[in-house]
């Protein structure tokens with residue numbers, strides 16, 4: 001639904017908004033959107049944004065259609081935005097998860113796509129998201145609970161691009177409590193998503209059980225955990241750069257001889273990068289270990305490699321044998337993604353058939 005321009009009225013004076021300081025020094029491409037769920041965090045962000053950039057801010061609400069309450073959420077957002085004279089778009093998405101995909105991931109993917117498109121359609125240049133320091137800690141703990149590597153431990157980036165749109169998370173240094181307390185004092189209604197209390201979701205168990213314990217044990221945990229995430233993000237950038245160089249030296253596809261000349265950790269790094277960048281795929285730790293073992297064992301012409309990764313297979317490509325003499329004779333084989341043997345579904349396309357790495361939060 002397109003944004004309905006509404007006559008601008010003066011916003012109520014709302015001093016002490018904790019998000020105001022977070023936006024004060026920010027220079028962002030304007031006009032911009034606030035991703036407005038109707039919850040406390042994005043409401044506080046929306047209020048701070050319209051005061052920081054008067055006349056340059058619109059709200060976008062994504063109607064997930066997953067809960068019965070979704071219509072009520074959208075209606076709530078309409079009413080608040082109408083009262084504050086903030087233009088609002090409501091976008092409906094199909095957020096149902098595919099087999100093997102988590103419902104939260106599916107909803108998140110659909111939401112970011114809808115936000116990027118809605119912002120672009122309205123000529124907006126960036127989108128602000130309301131995740132705060134507690135969300136960041138929850139994301140880090142979720143990553144730890146899955147045994148994630150550096151990309152997961154880096155948690156949510158403060159700025160990223162998706163579908164050509166710049167997304168910004170300006171509240172990552174703010175704790176949830178200050179936000180909640182401030183909005184409660186303003187008498188501005190906010191949505192309390194009923195699923196937030198449902199402890200069958202791991203994130204909610206972290207919020208309700210772990211964070212209070214962390215608070216007692218390490219009162220500074222928000223800052224220190226965030227610092228660790230920044231270290232992880234920086235280290236990951238370095239690893240990406242090394243992997244890109246290694247892959248470029250191999251001509252864009254990992255050759256076995258070239259891989260064998262690298263230390264095992266560096267092989268893993270370049271293979272992960274190749275899978276992600278060329279195939280939008282990610283290997284589990286076990287799959288990658290198996291692939292590395294196979295690469296190490298690959299010493300004869302007849303050695304086959306065929307390892308399942310995501311929805312596809314990494315195989316040793318017989319056809320590339322003859323075309324890669326520079327890779328060192330018989331071991332110059334290039335493993336590539338290929339469909340499993342002919343029976344069954346048609347060969348996989350480059351990206352679509354593989355599970356994407358979960359980098360979007």
Ligand SMILES: Nc1ncnc2c1ncn2[C@@H]1O[C@H](COP(=O)(O)OP(=O)(O)OP(=O)(O)O)[C@@H](O)[C@H]1O
Nearest residue numbers: 035036037039040041042043060061062129130131
């Ligand atoms: N339905 C939605 N429509 C638009 N933006 C959303 C929606 N759901 C979430 N977002 C954006 O993503 C951010 C993080 O989402 P999350 O699910 O953690 O928040 P929430 O608990 O639904 O709401 P809030 O963060 O506003 O309290 C929100 O702050 C908001 O900016």
